[in-house]
Amino acid sequence: MMRAVENPARLSALARLRSSLPPEVLAASDRMDEIRRRLVDTARDVEVDERLLRLKTSMFGPVDGKEGSILIITGESHAGKTTMLERKLLVDPGLQPYEIDSKPITPLVYMGVKAPNSLQSLAVELLATLGYPVKVDMKRPAAFKLLREKLQERQVLILWLDEAQNLLHVNNPMELTIVANNLVTLVQNMEWPIRIILSGLPELDDLVDFKQIRSRADHWPLGKTTNPAHVAGWLHEIVEKHAELTLDDTLYRYDADEEKWIDNVEFGLRLVHASGGNFGTIMRLIRDAVGCGLKEYDLAVAKGDAPPTCQIGRRHFAKAYANIVGVSNKANIFWAPNWGELPGDMARVKLAEIETSAEPTREMEKELGKKVKPLRAGERRK
Structure with a gap:
C-alpha cells in the first residue's frame, strides 16, 4: 500500500500549491514542519526496543513456540503507538524488502486495519498489500488459506496490523473467537510461522481475554504521563x-x-x-x-x-x-x-x-x- 509521502501524484500537486504561496509563509511552514519531524526520546523507546527484540528472537526457537509470538500495544488515540513503531520497524535493517532472483521478499508487512472490517476483508486486503489482488467476495477460509501461502512465498516474518481494534467490531460475539483462532493459525503455521504486532485503542485489550491469545501475547498497555x-x-x-x-x-x-x-x-x-x-x-x-x-x-x-x-x-x-x-x-x-x-x-x-x-x-x-x-x-x- 502506497503511503501519501510516497505518492508521486500527490507530491506533484503539493509542489504546484507551494508555488502559489508567499516565500515568508513557506519559510515559517517549513520551519514548523522540520520541528514537528524531530523525534523526542522517551523511556518507551528503550522498552519497545526490548519487546521487539524478544519478538524477533522468539522466531529462532521451536516452530510451535507460543510465548511472545504476538505483541499487542494499546493506548489512547495520539498516545504515540504508531509513531513509536514506525521509527523502529520501518528502518530496521533486518526487515527491509529485497529480491532473490528478481523475486520480491518482504520481511515486514504493515497495514492499517480499516473500519468496519472482517477477517475476510482483512485477508483480501493483506493479499492485495502483498501484491496478490483477489476477488473481494472470496470466502474467508479460502482467503486465509491463500494468505498463509503468500506470506510464505514473500517470506514474511512480521505482520504489523495498526488500528487492530477494528477487528473486534463484530455483530456476533462468537466471531471474536474466530478472529483469535485465525490470528493464532498465522503464528503457529508449521511450515511458515510468523510473528504478529497488533497496535490500537484500549478496546484491543479485550483480545487478550482469549486464552489462545493470552498464552502467546506480550501485552503492553501504554500508560498516561503524570x-x-x-x-x-x-x-x-x-x-x-x-x-x-x-x-x-x-x-x-x-x-x-x-x-x-x-x-x-x-x-x-x-x-x-x-x-x-x-x-x-x-x-x-x-x-x-x-x-x-x-x-x-x-x-x-x-x-x-x-x-x-x-x-x-x-x-x-x-x-x-x-x-x-x-x-x-x-x-x-x-x-x-x-x-x-x-x-x-x-x-x-x-x-x-x-x-x-x-x-x-x-x-x-x-x-x-x-x-x-x-x-x-x-x-x-x-
Whole structure:
C-alpha cells in the first residue's frame, strides 16, 4: 500500500500549491514542519526496543513456540503507538524488502486495519498489500488459506496490523473467537510461522481475554504521563534543541534563593491535565505553542519592534489550547485559577456565561502564580 509521502501524484500537486504561496509563509511552514519531524526520546523507546527484540528472537526457537509470538500495544488515540513503531520497524535493517532472483521478499508487512472490517476483508486486503489482488467476495477460509501461502512465498516474518481494534467490531460475539483462532493459525503455521504486532485503542485489550491469545501475547498497555518532570524535559528538548528558541520566566526562571534555574512545576501539571496525560497530545501542544510563538515573533519583526530573541511562554500554550479546544481565557486550563476543576483531555468547554476577555497580561500571570496553589493533575478544589 502506497503511503501519501510516497505518492508521486500527490507530491506533484503539493509542489504546484507551494508555488502559489508567499516565500515568508513557506519559510515559517517549513520551519514548523522540520520541528514537528524531530523525534523526542522517551523511556518507551528503550522498552519497545526490548519487546521487539524478544519478538524477533522468539522466531529462532521451536516452530510451535507460543510465548511472545504476538505483541499487542494499546493506548489512547495520539498516545504515540504508531509513531513509536514506525521509527523502529520501518528502518530496521533486518526487515527491509529485497529480491532473490528478481523475486520480491518482504520481511515486514504493515497495514492499517480499516473500519468496519472482517477477517475476510482483512485477508483480501493483506493479499492485495502483498501484491496478490483477489476477488473481494472470496470466502474467508479460502482467503486465509491463500494468505498463509503468500506470506510464505514473500517470506514474511512480521505482520504489523495498526488500528487492530477494528477487528473486534463484530455483530456476533462468537466471531471474536474466530478472529483469535485465525490470528493464532498465522503464528503457529508449521511450515511458515510468523510473528504478529497488533497496535490500537484500549478496546484491543479485550483480545487478550482469549486464552489462545493470552498464552502467546506480550501485552503492553501504554500508560498516561503524570510526571511534570518528564513534561519539563520534553519542553526543553523541543523548544531549545528542536526549535532553537528559549523559554520565558513563566516556564523557566532563576531562583535566587536556591541559586539555580527551576522549571514551573504547576505549569507542567496544567499541561498534563490539558492533555489528559496523553503523550501525543502533550507533543502537539508544545509544538503548537512554538508555532504560536514564532508567528507572534515574525509579526513583531514585520512591525520593527521584535525583542532580541523569540521566547516561548505560558501565553503561547494558552493560545495553542484555545485554537484546539475553542474556550475563553477564563475557561482555559493554562490561565484559569480553578484549572483543576476544568475538564481535561482536550475537552471542549462550553460555558456561554463566561465572556471572552482580552489577552492576559504579565500582571495576570504574576497574580495567578501568587494566588493559585499548585494542584495535582485531576485534583479538584474544595
